[in-house]
Amino acid sequence: MRGPGHQTGASGPAATARAVLITGGGTGIGAAVAERFAADGARVAVAGRRPGPLKEVAASVGGIAVELDAADANSVRDGLAAVLTEFGRLDVLVANAGGHGFASVTETDDAAWDAALRANLTTAFTTARECLPSLIETRGQIVVISSLAGLRAGPSVAGYTVGKHALIGLTRTLARDYGKHGVRVNALCPGWVTTPMADAEMDEFAQHAGLDGREAAYAAVTADVPLGRPARPSEIAAIVSFLGSAESSYMTGAVLVADGGAHIVDLPTLAFGHAGM
Secondary structure (H helix, E strand, O other), X not given: OEOOOOOOOOOOHHHHOXXXXXXXXXXHHHHHHHHHHHHOOOEEEEEEOOHHXXXXXXXXXXXXXXXOOOOOHHHHHHHXXXXXXHHOOOOEEEEOOXXXXXXXXXXXXXXXXXXXXXXXXXXXXXHHHHHHXXXXXXXXXXXXXXXXXXXXXXXXXXXXXXXXXXXXXXXXXXXXXXXXXXXXXXXXXXXXXXXXXXXXXXXXXXXXXXXXXXXXXXXXXXXXXXXOOOEOHXXXXXXXXXXXXXXXXXXXXXXXXXXXXXXXXXXXXXXXXXXXX
């Protein structure tokens, strides 16, 4: 599947531009990352399992849509082959696919556990493994999208939390093993971001908590965040762009947090803040 406005093949003036593959590229953070890299002059491949959103994003950024299952090695190989045929190289992998695992341990059966780890960890592991030979050739970058849930634990999100924590370990082991080949690997942990997935969570939370709609829910969950608001997808995409560029040339194995300051808050002192002290 190809979007309009791109050059076919690896020849021509555009052939020297960076080539970027983004998993989970059809919506939310992935779509914003595609827009940012395209604005930076890169050639962009958006990958995922839903062809409709992928085609829309690819068309909007003049890139290509690659339908694949990021946790399936054969599917990733086929998708990567399409990217290499189109662009002739791969410079940046953004491992953004994720989801599932929103229940406590006792409420998570074997199938749900497997699904959570597959969605949140295996997708990044498999895609990185299959893309590494191409990234070694270009001395490229991998940006792993984890979450604040990769550093902290929320209520009843066992599979998601464990998967996102494991992505930090994956980032570090990739950085350790492949830095000698010139491949840099860094992770980004966003907090609340106004994506379709978060919007759905806010709608559910608002109904459960008796709040007046989505905006009230976002306000409630960021009330104790120093910046007092969720991030826009474009703000997260700007950091991903930095990590996937020469501007971060001496960074590898790093874990950056973009959560409006949520991770610095000392929970036992919240009562003092609420009291105006």
